[in-house]
Amino acid sequence: MTHRCGTIGLTGRPNTGKSSLLNRLVGQKLSIVSGKPQTTRHLVTGIVTQPGCQFVFVDAPGQQTRSRSMLHRTLNRRATQAARDADVALFVVEALRFGPDDHAVLDRIPLEQRVIAVVNKVDTVARQADLIPFLDRLSKTRKFEALVPVSAKTGRNIPELFKALREALPEAPAAYPADQLTDRDERFFAAELLREKLFEEMGEELPYRCEVLIESFREEGHGRRGPSLRRIEATILVERASQKAIVVGARGERLKRMASAARKDMEQLFGGKVYLGTWVKVRKAWTDDARVLRQLGYE
Numbered sequence: 001m002t003h004r005c006g007t008i009g010l011t012g013r014p015n016t017g018k019s020s021l022l023n024r025l026v027g028q029k030l031s032i033v034s035g036k037p038q039t040t041r042h043l044v045t046g047i048v049t050q051p052g053c054q055f056v057f058v059d060a061p062g063q064q065t066r067s068r069s070m071l072h073r074t075l076n077r078r079a080t081q082a083a084r085d086a087d088v089a090l091f092v093v094e095a096l097r098f099g100p101d102d103h104a105v106l107d108r109i110p111l112e113q114r115v116i117a118v119v120n121k122v123d124t125v126a127r128q129a130d131l132i133p134f135l136d137r138l139s140k141t142r143k144f145e146a147l148v149p150v151s152a153k154t155g156r157n158i159p160e161l162f163k164a165l166r167e168a169l170p171e172a173p174a175a176y177p178a179d180q181l182t183d184r185d186e187r188f189f190a191a192e193l194l195r196e197k198l199f200e201e202m203g204e205e206l207p208y209r210c211e212v213l214i215e216s217f218r219e220e221g222h223g224r225r226g227p228s229l230r231r232i233e234a235t236i237l238v239e240r241a242s243q244k245a246i247v248v249g250a251r252g253e254r255l256k257r258m259a260s261a262a263r264k265d266m267e268q269l270f271g272g273k274v275y276l277g278t279w280v281k282v283r284k285a286w287t288d289d290a291r292v293l294r295q296l297g298y299e
C-alpha cells in the first residue's frame with residue numbers, strides 16, 4: 001500500500017473558523033479561538049497520523065486588509081507564505097458568506113496550487129437547501145480539488161474532509177513520529193493560552209494592543225509522568241498605562257481571573273500542575289517596533 005504525507009495550509013479571511021477547524025481535525029485544543037477577528041498570530045502545526053497517511057496541518061493568521069501596522073503586514077505575509085508552501089491549501093469560508101475579502105485571499109493562492117474549499121459553520125444554516133446554490137457559486141470561482149461543507153463546532157462532515165485531503169496529498173513517507181501532535185513546545189502554548197484569555201476578556205480594541213511573553217518556564221520534580229510542577233512567569237505587554245489599568249482591573253480581579261483560566265487550560269494540555277505568575281508591562285507602540293516584533297518571534 002502506498003503511504004501519503006503532506007502539509008495542509010489553512011487559509012481564509014479572519015474569523016472563518018480556521019483555528020477551530022484545526023482543533024477539530026487534530027482532536028486537541030492547539031490553536032486559540034475567539035469571536036474576534038485576527039486571533040491567530042503564529043503558525044501552529046497539528047499532526048494527525050492515520051494508517052497509510054500523515055496529515056500535517058498548519059493554521060495561519062486570517063488575511064486582512066484593514067489595519068496597516070507592521071504587525072499586521074507581517075501576519076499577512078506569514079499567512080500567504082504558509083498557504084503557498086503547503087502541498088494543499090485549505091481555503092476556509094463561512095457558510096452563505098463569500099465576499100470580496102474571501103476573494104482577495106483566494107487570489108493570493110498561486111493557480112498551480114491544489115486547493116480544497118471548506119464551507120465552515122454549516123450548523124448556522126437554518127435551511128440546508130440554501131447551501132446548494134452557495135456551493136454552486138463557489139465552485140465557479142476556481143478549480144477546487146474538492147468542496148466540503150463542514151462544521152468545526154459539531155464535527156459534521158469531518159470524515160469526508162479527511163477523505164478529500166487524503167486523495168490530494170502526495171505519496172511520501174511520514175515526516176513525524178506517529179505519536180507527535182505538534183512541532184510547538186509548551187512554552188509557546190503557555191503564551192498562547194494566556195493571550196486567548198485577553199481576547200475573551202477584553203473589549204474590542206485592546207486585545208490587538210496586547211502580547212504575551214514567557215519570561216521563564218521551569219520544570220520541577222521529575223516523576224514517571226513528567227514534571228510534578230511547571231513554574232511559568234509571563235509578561236503581558238500593552239502600549240499605554242491606561243491599558244495596563246484595564247488589563248489588571250479593579251483590585252487586580254481581571255488579571256487574576258484571566259491567569260486562573262489560562263492556568264487551567266495549561267494544566268489540561270500539559271497533563272500536570274502549573275504555577276503561573278503574571279505581570280503587565282507598558283511598552284510603547286510595540287506593534288510598530290521592529291525590535292520588539294523580532295523578540296516576540298515575528299521576525
Ligand SMILES: Nc1nc2c(ncn2[C@@H]2O[C@H](COP(=O)(O)OP(=O)(O)OP(=O)(O)O)[C@@H](O)[C@H]2O)c(=O)[nH]1
Nearest residue numbers: 014015016017018019020034038039040062152153
Ligand atoms: N457556529 C459555529 N461557529 C464556529 C464554527 N467554527 C468556528 N466558529 C466560531 O467562529 C469564531 C472564530 O473562530 P476561530 O477559529 O478563532 O476563527 P479563525 O479563522 O481562526 O480566526 P483568525 O485566527 O482571527 O483568522 C469563534 O467564535 C468560533 O467559536 C462552526 O463550525 N460553527
Ligand SMILES: [Mg+2]
Nearest residue numbers: 018019039040
Ligand atoms: Mg485563528
